[in-house]
Amino acid sequence: MGQVISIQPVTRIEGQARIDIHLDDAGQVADARLLIDALRGFEQFVIGRPAEEIPRIVSRICGICPWMHHLAAAKAIDGCFAVTPPLAGQLLRELCHVLAHIHDKILHFFFLAAPDFIFGPSSDYSVRSIMGLVHRHPDLAAEVVRMRQLGLAMLERIAGKATHPVAAVVGGFAKPMTGQERQSLQADGRILLDFACRALNYAKQKVFVRLADEEAALGAITTGFLGTVDDQGSLRFYQGQLRLMRHDGSTVDFAAVEYNRYLAEWAEPWSTAKMIYARAWDEFFSLDLEAPRGVYRVNTLARINVCDRIATPLAQAELEAFRARFGRPAQGMLLAHWARLIELVYACERVLELLADERIIEPMVRTPAEPQAGRGVGQVEAPRGTLIHDFTTDNNGCIVRANLIVGTTHNIASMNMSVRRAAATLIAEGQVDAVLLNRIEMAVRAYDP
Amino acid sequence: MSGVALPRLCCEWLHGCSGCEVALLNGGDLFLGLLEQVDIVHFPLLMDHKCPDGPEGNPSLPRAEIGLVSGGVASKAQLEVLRTMRDRCRILVAFGTCASHGGIPALRNQWTTEQALSTVFHGDDCEYSSESESKGWLDRIYAIDEWVEVDLLLPGCPPRPETIVEVVAALAAGQQPQLTEKSVCEHCPTVRTGSGRMTVRRFLANADYEPEEPMDSMRCLFEQGLLCMGPVTVGGCGGREMPLCIRARVPCRGCYGPVRRQGNQLLDLLNILASKGIDHRAIVDRISLLRFSGAHGLLKPNIQG
Numbered sequence: 001m002g003q004v005i006s007i008q009p010v011t012r013i014e015g016q017a018r019i020d021i022h023l024d025d026a027g028q029v030a031d032a033r034l035l036i037d038a039l040r041g042f043e044q045f046v047i048g049r050p051a052e053e054i055p056r057i058v059s060r061i062c063g064i065c066p067w068m069h070h071l072a073a074a075k076a077i078d079g080c081f082a083v084t085p086p087l088a089g090q091l092l093r094e095l096c097h098v099l100a101h102i103h104d105k106i107l108h109f110f111f112l113a114a115p116d117f118i119f120g121p122s123s124d125y126s127v128r129s130i131m132g133l134v135h136r137h138p139d140l141a142a143e144v145v146r147m148r149q150l151g152l153a154m155l156e157r158i159a160g161k162a163t164h165p166v167a168a169v170v171g172g173f174a175k176p177m178t179g180q181e182r183q184s185l186q187a188d189g190r191i192l193l194d195f196a197c198r199a200l201n202y203a204k205q206k207v208f209v210r211l212a213d214e215e216a217a218l219g220a221i222t223t224g225f226l227g228t229v230d231d232q233g234s235l236r237f238y239q240g241q242l243r244l245m246r247h248d249g250s251t252v253d254f255a256a257v258e259y260n261r262y263l264a265e266w267a268e269p270w271s272t273a274k275m276i277y278a279r280a281w282d283e284f285f286s287l288d289l290e291a292p293r294g295v296y297r298v299n300t301l302a303r304i305n306v307c308d309r310i311a312t313p314l315a316q317a318e319l320e321a322f323r324a325r326f327g328r329p330a331q332g333m334l335l336a337h338w339a340r341l342i343e344l345v346y347a348c349e350r351v352l353e354l355l356a357d358e359r360i361i362e363p364m365v366r367t368p369a370e371p372q373a374g375r376g377v378g379q380v381e382a383p384r385g386t387l388i389h390d391f392t393t394d395n396n397g398c399i400v401r402a403n404l405i406v407g408t409t410h411n412i413a414s415m416n417m418s419v420r421r422a423a424a425t426l427i428a429e430g431q432v433d434a435v436l437l438n439r440i441e442m443a444v445r446a447y448d449p
Numbered sequence: 450m451s452g453v454a455l456p457r458l459c460c461e462w463l464h465g466c467s468g469c470e471v472a473l474l475n476g477g478d479l480f481l482g483l484l485e486q487v488d489i490v491h492f493p494l495l496m497d498h499k500c501p502d503g504p505e506g507n508p509s510l511p512r513a514e515i516g517l518v519s520g521g522v523a524s525k526a527q528l529e530v531l532r533t534m535r536d537r538c539r540i541l542v543a544f545g546t547c548a549s550h551g552g553i554p555a556l557r558n559q560w561t562t563e564q565a566l567s568t569v570f571h572g573d574d575c576e577y578s579s580e581s582e583s584k585g586w587l588d589r590i591y592a593i594d595e596w597v598e599v600d601l602l603l604p605g606c607p608p609r610p611e612t613i614v615e616v617v618a619a620l621a622a623g624q625q626p627q628l629t630e631k632s633v634c635e636h637c638p639t640v641r642t643g644s645g646r647m648t649v650r651r652f653l654a655n656a657d658y659e660p661e662e663p664m665d666s667m668r669c670l671f672e673q674g675l676l677c678m679g680p681v682t683v684g685g686c687g688g689r690e691m692p693l694c695i696r697a698r699v700p701c702r703g704c705y706g707p708v709r710r711q712g713n714q715l716l717d718l719l720n721i722l723a724s725k726g727i728d729h730r731a732i733v734d735r736i737s738l739l740r741f742s743g744a745h746g747l748l749k750p751n752i753q754g
Binding site for chain 2: 006007008009011012013014015016037039040041043044045047048049050052053056057060061062063064066107111112125126128129130131134141142145146148149152156159160161162163164165166167169170171174175176178267274363365366368369370371396397398438441
């Protein structure tokens, strides 16, 4: 019997996980697994609840992306009750969704991921954090903290409660936006866009210059990708069809309601988290590093890969430069960070686009709903990837069945491949140290699980 | 990084959602200010301090003056973390509603752990399941004070950022934090007349209000006939300002837990309905009046609402 090396807990990720690396007698990596214990039971305990209450219950699946769950559920319950929100209600929902992407991306990039690159993976752990950034680069840290707070303050202005929100309701939105609010939001949105552009330039100079070396240290995996696009093939966060891309770049588009035909769930005996594979490829499922089957990635890099274009000018220019350099689909694990900042620029541009639409301040924001039996599938792109909520109601409009596929679940398979690849590339003859183990964690951090 | 040792702060999360941790970061400048008042020695979301299992099987957490624990207790591993936190921290704070009262995850207490596992893993969309996943789960979700002595409850889903910072700063300075003991209603500016509709309806259409008018011109949502948990829920969600859900013109669902620590939000609300002569059978799914406070044995399998 060999030895098991554990990384416990995996840190600077937005949830709880551990990594177990299994070494054989010769000290070579026999296996490496990312373990996430996550029996939350939401599919169970939403049963029997009045469906209109679900958006403000399932938000608690994740305190970092509550808006994503809130909105996916609101869209799904609209479907159950066969109600269509007025346009202003839809615009307000998308505005909140895109704003929620902004503070999340700032959090992930600067608070969680960037310290590995700014200070280097071999720096001391007491420095390699947002607290280290505050001490070493106080101006940068202060701006990052304030920009996050600005995004959250904008959300509070629109929706009252920014974390575990309540303003998206079946049939639309709970309160209209006033003209005055719109003006103040436009001013703040411009500040965020300016910051996003500077953040990307900063990252290119100080962070991404290290990507190639770090990428080489971790090794490579090859997978497919899943994301959301509109009928023009443009990147979308809130509304659109799903696009599944094979590693060779070929794609198939489908409506979220058909997800069961294209994707399938799978539970490995050793994992408490379910995995998902691409049923549409008809090759079943394997995590074999050299010949994976059915494995795709979601999240920033996936979205940047599957879209044909981005419909806002600054992000489109960044996409073109990215693609010219890394190809399509780009496979590097750490490129998810770069894609994240391109998406940050897109999100800020999209906020201004939505606020420029006069109809966003129309007073009619909600269509009254009647409880009824039905099924609804709500899908959005969360920061962590494609999010699908699928609910069925009874005649009284209460939940009888729920299935939830969250962003990280799609990525469990590919994260396990990344961890195993990184461990196998980095570990020779059983030799590990803190720096090496942190590098393995960097392979996980890129996914923002 | 001055020469004077700051009080140490240790943060752990159990069966929660990370929302409490994010709320602390949402303090912005207040969070930056707090970094000058405490020395964060362990905080898995933000820093790479590891806690592998020690020789006795419990995690190797550092000693600290102040410990924040978010989330309820769902597994044996989480219980070990909690007990170790209690052992290593001089002052232990239940950080957020899950740690204080169970929170949304404790809705699962209406089912057994086995039932929940079966529903999640054996659903008709999942092709294969294993038996091994049920190891290590407790029979239900617990609030942390069901297992260890807790010095302070800091409820909220999530707690208000400035309140978190004030509480930690007060504890760091050796003071007793001041938290409101008033209900959400006592923080709510909407107009109450004492009369109102004699029914409770589902929230399927928006409340009646003028968007351009200030909040103190809106009629109380309860009096508009909407179920609102404000009367039986402790306030503080809006800090010194009005409650957050009310700002969205949406009724309260009780996310800060009961007004009194031992209170029962379900019984308290049913009493209020009775005193107003409102038929409680109008409420669909009455049991989920304990939506945020189902720990302490209040939610059990097979109780019908």
